[in-house]
Amino acid sequence: MCLGIPGLVVEVKPENDSAVIEIFGVQREVSTFLVGEVQTGEYLIVHTGYAIEKLDVEEAKIRLKLWEEILKDANPGQVS
Amino acid sequence: MQILDRFRDPETGRALLARVSALAEQAQEKLGRRVVFMEVCGTHTVAISKAGLRSLLDGKLELRSGPGCPVCVTDYGDIDAMVAFGRLPGVTVGTFGDMVRVPGSQTSLEQEKARGADIRVFYSPADAVKWAEANPDREMVFLGVGFETTAPAIALSVAQARALGLKNYSVFLANKVVPPALHALLVDPELRLDGFILPGHVSAIIGRRAYDFIAEEYGLPSVISGFETLDILDALYNLLRQVLAGEARVENGYTRVVKEAGNLRAQALLDQFFEITDVSWRGFGVIPGSGLQWKPEYRDFDARVRFAPEVAEPRIPKGCRCGDLLKGKLTPRECKLFATACTPTHPVGPCMVSTEGACAAFYQYERRSS
Ligand code: SF4
Numbered sequence: 001m002c003l004g005i006p007g008l009v010v011e012v013k014p015e016n017d018s019a020v021i022e023i024f025g026v027q028r029e030v031s032t033f034l035v036g037e038v039q040t041g042e043y044l045i046v047h048t049g050y051a052i053e054k055l056d057v058e059e060a061k062i063r064l065k066l067w068e069e070i071l072k073d074a075n076p077g078q079v080s
Numbered sequence: 081m082q083i084l085d086r087f088r089d090p091e092t093g094r095a096l097l098a099r100v101s102a103l104a105e106q107a108q109e110k111l112g113r114r115v116v117f118m119e120v121c122g123t124h125t126v127a128i129s130k131a132g133l134r135s136l137l138d139g140k141l142e143l144r145s146g147p148g149c150p151v152c153v154t155d156y157g158d159i160d161a162m163v164a165f166g167r168l169p170g171v172t173v174g175t176f177g178d179m180v181r182v183p184g185s186q187t188s189l190e191q192e193k194a195r196g197a198d199i200r201v202f203y204s205p206a207d208a209v210k211w212a213e214a215n216p217d218r219e220m221v222f223l224g225v226g227f228e229t230t231a232p233a234i235a236l237s238v239a240q241a242r243a244l245g246l247k248n249y250s251v252f253l254a255n256k257v258v259p260p261a262l263h264a265l266l267v268d269p270e271l272r273l274d275g276f277i278l279p280g281h282v283s284a285i286i287g288r289r290a291y292d293f294i295a296e297e298y299g300l301p302s303v304i305s306g307f308e309t310l311d312i313l314d315a316l317y318n319l320l321r322q323v324l325a326g327e328a329r330v331e332n333g334y335t336r337v338v339k340e341a342g343n344l345r346a347q348a349l350l351d352q353f354f355e356i357t358d359v360s361w362r363g364f365g366v367i368p369g370s371g372l373q374w375k376p377e378y379r380d381f382d383a384r385v386r387f388a389p390e391v392a393e394p395r396i397p398k399g400c401r402c403g404d405l406l407k408g409k410l411t412p413r414e415c416k417l418f419a420t421a422c423t424p425t426h427p428v429g430p431c432m433v434s435t436e437g438a439c440a441a442f443y444q445y446e447r448r449s450s
Contacts, residue, residue: 006084034232034346045284045337048233049204053284053343057083059336064086071095
């Protein structure tokens with residue numbers, strides 16, 4: 001029931017509290033009632049037709065950076 | 081999408097896996113046994129099986145599935161009740177697709193449909209409301225299953241039905257909340273867990289803070305994880321570091337979606353529509369405070385109150401270990417029926433039916449490695 005894939009907002013319909021999102025080229029209208037205002041270009045996590053949260057691209061970048069750091073560590077086994 | 085593609089980078093995955101392997105070996109040495117982590121989200125169950133993480137880490141680390149598949153944890157009595165609704169004259173049952181093939185004591189919704197019951201699958205409860213509006217001569221009873229992620233959509237469907245003045249829409253609520261089930265697992269003396277991989281989208285609703293009790297009361301590490309293989313490896317890495325350092329924190333590895341306090345709008349909705357009640361989970365029995373029921377002002381939309389169909393004492397099929405599996409006591413291949421009497425085409429238990437069930441995921445992705 002839970003899909004982990006974020007959908008890209010391609011159209012906003014504030015009058016219906018909804019937005020059109022695209023996942024793997026497939027478009028679908030979803031309710032944005034639970035996340036408030038959204039903008040095209042944002043990513044939404046959708047569950048049973050409702051966006052439940054926005055995806056924060058800055059946080060995504062931070063996570064990727066963190067992995068880079070982990071993988072740079074020459075002594076991976078060492079726990080300080 | 082470039083940024084998000086990097087969450088699927090195979091090279092990073094291999095490198096993270098090597099780190100996880102090394103830490104798992106150290107942890108095994110430290111504890112004198114393999115470390116055991118549990119995932120409590122059906123989507124994680126599938127992701128772990130699909131990526132083959134269990135066999136990649138075989139011998140070093142044990143990954144167990146818990147009560148994370150909402151369809152699977154639905155009690156026999158509740159499934160029998162759902163079937164009973166389908167037999168009422170004038171009633172159309174609306175459901176999420178996963179529920180249709182789940183066997184109850186005698187039959188499933190799918191079998192009832194073949195016998196003439198009007199069972200309809202909807203992607204969203206909002207679509208069931210639309211259907212009710214277009215078919216005023218039928219009663220639409222929607223089956224509410226799922227965790228905190230699904231409950232706001234169920235609440236909004238009732239808000240919508242009320243706004244439209246519909247008298248023919250109601251919900252059979254079997255929705256559950258996750259933290260009390262974690263409590264139930266944590267107090268189980270037979271289960272020796274070293275940490276939890278916490279569900280990403282339940283957490284999007286309830287927030288990281290909702291799990292602080294795992295560290296504070298039980299001294300166990302846990303990590304909220306996203307759904308890419310790299311997210312799960314990252315969660316394992318984080319858990320192992322905590323185990324090795326003798327620490328216990330609730331870490332958020334899915335900060336791109338999950339906030340400290342969660343989704344406040346969704347929480348406000350849950351407060352407005354639901355009260356907490358004690359409900360029965362498959363395998364667990366009644367877990368205090370683990371279910372939702374309608375607040376009195378919404379009882380008009382409560383299918384239990386409106387129809388109260390008679391349901392006999394459930395009969396549990398012999399040999400199905402789904403209940404033990406949901407409690408993390410065994411893995412699918414330890415069930416004697418797995419891949420013999422029980423297959424996706426002939427499921428004996430819900431864990432083989434649901435796409436998020438551990439048996440179905442094992443059958444599809446891990447059978448050959450066993
Ligand atoms: S393999 Fe089938 S019978 Fe065995 S626990 Fe899983 S669902 Fe039940």
